[in-house]
Amino acid sequence: xxxxxxxxxxxxxxxxxxxxxxxxxxxxxxxxxxxxxxxxxxxxxxxxxxxxxxxxxxxxxxxxxxxxxxxxxxxxxxxxxxxxxxxxxxxxxxxxxxxxxxxxxxxxxxxxxxxxxxxxxxxxxxxxxxxxxxxxxxxxxxxxxxxxxxxxxxxxxxxxxxxxxxxxxxxxxxxxxxxxxxxxxxxxxxxxxxxxxxxxxxxxxxxxxxxxxxxxxxxxxxxxxxxxxxxxxxxxxxxxxxxxxxxxxxxxxxxxxxxxxxxxxxxxxxxxxxxxxxxxxxxx
Amino acid sequence: xxxxxxxxxxxxxxxxxxxxxxxxxxxxxxxxxxxxxxxxxxxxxxxxxxxxxxxxxxxxxxxxxxxxxxxxxxxxxxxxxxxxxxxxxxxxxxxxxxxxxxxxxxxxxxxxxxxxxxxxxxxxxxxxxxxxxxxxxxxxxxxxxxxxxxxxxxxxxxxxxxxxxxxxxxxxxxxxxxxxxxxxxxxxxxxxxxxxxxxxxxxxxxxxxxxxxxxxxxxxxxxxxxxxxxxxxxxxxxxxxxxxxxxxxxxxxxxxxxxxxxxxxxxxxxxxxxxxxxxxxxxx
DNA sequence: GAAAATTAACTGGTATACAAGATATATCAG
DNA sequence: CTGATATATCTTGTATACCAGTTAATTTTC
Numbered sequence: 111x112x113x114x115x116x117x118x119x120x121x122x123x124x125x126x127x128x129x130x131x132x133x134x135x136x137x138x139x140x141x142x143x144x145x146x147x148x149x150x151x152x153x154x155x156x157x158x159x160x161x162x163x164x165x166x167x168x169x170x171x172x173x174x175x176x177x178x179x180x181x182x183x184x185x186x187x188x189x190x191x192x193x194x195x196x197x198x199x200x201x202x203x204x205x206x207x208x209x210x211x212x213x214x215x216x217x218x219x220x221x222x223x224x225x226x227x228x229x230x231x232x233x234x235x236x237x238x239x240x241x242x243x244x245x246x247x248x249x250x251x252x253x254x255x256x257x258x259x260x261x262x263x264x265x266x267x268x269x270x271x272x273x274x275x276x277x278x279x280x281x282x283x284x285x286x287x288x289x290x291x292x293x294x295x296x297x298x299x300x301x302x303x304x305x306x307x308x309x310x311x312x313x314x315x316x317x318x319x320x321x322x323x324x325x326x327x328x329x330x331x332x333x334x335x336x337x338x339x340x341x342x343x344x345x346x347x348x349x350x351x352x353x354x355x356x357x358x359x360x361x362x363x364x365x366x367x368x369x370x371x372x373x374x375x376x377x378x379x380x381x382x383x384x385x386x387x388x389x390x391x392x393x394x
Numbered sequence: 395x396x397x398x399x400x401x402x403x404x405x406x407x408x409x410x411x412x413x414x415x416x417x418x419x420x421x422x423x424x425x426x427x428x429x430x431x432x433x434x435x436x437x438x439x440x441x442x443x444x445x446x447x448x449x450x451x452x453x454x455x456x457x458x459x460x461x462x463x464x465x466x467x468x469x470x471x472x473x474x475x476x477x478x479x480x481x482x483x484x485x486x487x488x489x490x491x492x493x494x495x496x497x498x499x500x501x502x503x504x505x506x507x508x509x510x511x512x513x514x515x516x517x518x519x520x521x522x523x524x525x526x527x528x529x530x531x532x533x534x535x536x537x538x539x540x541x542x543x544x545x546x547x548x549x550x551x552x553x554x555x556x557x558x559x560x561x562x563x564x565x566x567x568x569x570x571x572x573x574x575x576x577x578x579x580x581x582x583x584x585x586x587x588x589x590x591x592x593x594x595x596x597x598x599x600x601x602x603x604x605x606x607x608x609x610x611x612x613x614x615x616x617x618x619x620x621x622x623x624x625x626x627x628x629x630x631x632x633x634x635x636x637x638x639x640x641x642x643x644x645x646x647x648x649x650x651x652x653x654x655x656x657x658x659x660x661x662x663x664x665x666x667x668x669x670x671x672x673x674x675x676x677x678x
Numbered sequence: 679g680a681a682a683a684t685t686a687a688c689t690g691g692t693a694t695a696c697a698a699g700a701t702a703t704a705t706c707a708g
Numbered sequence: 709c710t711g712a713t714a715t716a717t718c719t720t721g722t723a724t725a726c727c728a729g730t731t732a733a734t735t736t737t738c
């Protein structure tokens with residue numbers, strides 16, 4: 111995972127093409143001076159595919175890696191994020207590293223103390239509480255729409271995903287189990303035709319995810335999750351939206367059981383939240 | 395609005411203190427070489443107030459200005475965002491400007507074509523549709539909690555806000571009207587003690603806001619909004635959560651009337667969305 | 679020894695320079 | 709005059725250098 115050197119482009123900063131612009135005659139250069147500066151680029155056409163083939167920037171790579179490391183608790187809350195170290199590990203300059211860090215700040219996964227240091231953000235308990243509420247609300251509309259819109263093939267695919275999740279639970283592969291979990295909820299969102307809302311759910315899940323990484327190993331919740339997923343899917347297959355919503359809510363409610371316990375177990379991982387008013391009006 | 399020069403810090407890059415490190419004796423410098431490099435900074439304490447006094451960076455200023463300009467349709471969809479021009483307007487270098495632009499990309503308000511240009515993002519209609527659904531879901535839980543938790547003084551404050559909004563509607567001051575509208579919904583979120591969810595609502599609102607800026611001048615909707623707000627508040631004051639939710643939903647539903655009409659009126663402002671699958675699985 | 683003052687080395691924020699790709703304009707062929 | 713080619717100049721992405729603030733280690737003072 112660590113010490114991955116990015117070699118896209120010229121890693122060794124060779125100064126080729128350094129003596130080329132000097133070999134021009136005055137006549138030609140004068141001719142070139144007559145060019146008018148070109149106008150600003152036109153925006154891409156409206157109806158066109160709006161193809162933005164973004165060629166995987168270095169900052170994206172750093173961002174994804176760090177994001178994953180933080181969410182999986184590989185980097186624990188409070189751990190320092192050293193820009194210098196990252197530049198060495200990835201073989202890139204500070205700029206893309208900095209961009210990645212800034213995006214993580216936007217996600218609420220890291221915090222920066224201006225001239226002091228950057229650290230993996232602690233888990234604000236009130237945010238976890240709210241995230242659970244928000245996710246419930248969003249998954250509710252999603253599963254309701256999916257119950258109406260999902261095709262039979264999509265239902266079958268979900269059954270396969272649940273089966274796979276069962277197998278991973280039996281094998282005790284937590285990582286694969288998580289991935290299957292993610293895939294199940296994603297397929298619901300896909301069936302509901304709510305890609306944007308799924309994005310929001312993911313964003314919210316991230317905040318809860320780190321917390322869940324602590325809770326899940328505790329009790330043997332993995333088989334229960336599979337059962338709950340099955341209940342949701344059964345209701346969807348029966349085209350009973352209300353039941354599907356109810357099962358989903360029951361499923362999600364299982365997470366918010368014992369926050370205080372874990373705060374006592376890993377006190378350094380959680381943060382006391384600032385006052386509500388402050389957060390509310392910090393934006394403007 | 396434009397051409398605001400930021401003068402925080404030294405604008406004229408004076409090279410003071412350029413000849414200072416040279417005047418040391420060898421003995422002293424040798425002594426200093428014996429210092430061990432200090433350890434990495436410690437993360438801020440867990441229980442402490444987590445005070446991150448971020449001193450309003452230049453990039454924040456640029457971000458806020460651009461954000462506002464885009465949301466208010468002062469910068470129309472498809473308009474180019476020239477980093478060069480912004481550096482001149484604000485008197486700062488490209489770095490903070492670039493940070494601001496990247497944050498706006500994260501918000502979905504601008505799009506960058508890698509080596510070509512940066513433009514104000516068009517409004518993807520499907521995003522608007524989803525945003526309306528998501529906002530409905532989130533405002534629902536918010537207004538429900540607010541109905542239970544709001545104090546009498548908070549109710550009174552909301553009445554004052556509505557009254558103010560009425561006055562602004564009468565005066566025809568659209569900008570102030572919008573602000574009052576924002577304040578009303580914000581106060582509901584505050585009463586519900588859901589600062590995080592309010593943040594999400596705001597994020598979602600932004601996508602709809604630009605669309606709404608086009609629709610609102612059309613019909614005389616301002617007085618109707620005030621009435622709808624009053625209905626919501628009345629239900630809250632009566633502590634009738636279900637009614638409050640119903641009134642809020644009615645209020646929000648008024649927005650999604652006629653998307654197609656506006657797409658035909660300003661075709662260049664809207665974008666055809668890529669396929670759903672693409673968006674869903676673009677993340678991983 | 680212990681506490682206060684000093685100082686050096688770290689940090690993130692910013693400025694600037696360079697590289698590589700994309701595009702509008704100029705040039706040229708028919 | 710029209711269409712294809714070329715090229716200058718624009719753009720963003722990246723690298724590097726510098727500044728100011730913070731902090732830990734050291735030194736000084738009592």
